[in-house]
Amino acid sequence: MPGKFNLIATLGSGPGGLVLSGHTDTVPYDDQRWTSDPFTLTERDNRWYGLGTCDMKGFFALAIEAAREFAGLPMKEPLILLATADEESSMNGARALAEAGKPKARYAVIGEPTSLKPVRMHKGIMMERLKFEGQSGHSSNPALGRNALEGMHEALSELLTLRGQWQEQYRNPNFEVQVPT
Numbered sequence: 001m002p003g004k005f006n007l008i009a010t011l012g013s014g015p016g017g018l019v020l021s022g023h024t025d026t027v028p029y030d031d032q033r034w035t036s037d038p039f040t041l042t043e044r045d046n047r048w049y050g051l052g053t054c055d056m057k058g059f060f061a062l063a064i065e066a067a068r069e070f071a072g073l074p075m076k077e078p079l080i081l082l083a084t085a086d087e088e089s090s091m092n093g094a095r096a097l098a099e100a101g102k103p104k105a106r107y108a109v110i111g112e113p114t115s116l117k118p119v120r121m122h123k124g125i126m127m128e129r130l131k132f133e134g135q136s137g138h139s140s141n142p143a144l145g146r147n148a149l150e151g152m153h154e155a156l157s158e159l160l161t162l163r164g165q166w167q168e169q170y171r172n173p174n175f176e177v178q179v180p181t
């Protein structure tokens with residue numbers, strides 16, 4: 001996406017290593033529901049308020065502080081801070097990284113808010129955007145056109161079948177939602 005960037009900051013070098021990963025975007029905000037400026041970090045009642053403080057800019061502050069301790073020290077494997085773009089919407093940032101095969105590491109900690117409970121797996125999710133282009137025709141001979149709705153119908157049927165297969169194949173009672181979605 002033009003004007004959108006991922007950031008990869010590496011301390012040390014070589015293969016392996018640990019990624020501390022987060023996203024830089026937030027969900028859109030509703031001005032009416034904020035009692036302070038969402039773009040100004042505000043301390044109140046022993047908490048910090050601001051757009052995305054918890055999900056998940058606060059994590060970067062912690063990750064940078066943690067990484068600072070290792071600056072200038074010899075590292076066996078790299079420590080990598082990763083900030084991705086567009087996580088809350090298209091996941092284009094993560095897609096670009098996956099396509100580029102970066103960064104490679106042995107472990108990753110993702111700083112999403114989980115009420116400080118370690119979560120070490122994900123139920124699995126797939127999001128796709130499908131675009132169908134039809135071609136105008138006439139009801140007297142539909143074969144001269146191409147019906148985008150029919151194409152969409154076929155694709156949705158396939159997707160629902162695939163979802164059903166995966167949800168039979170993968171089930172984990174540890175999750176509130178026990179199947180991939």
Ligand SMILES: [Zn+2]
Binds near residue numbers: 112113
């Ligand atoms: Zn998040």
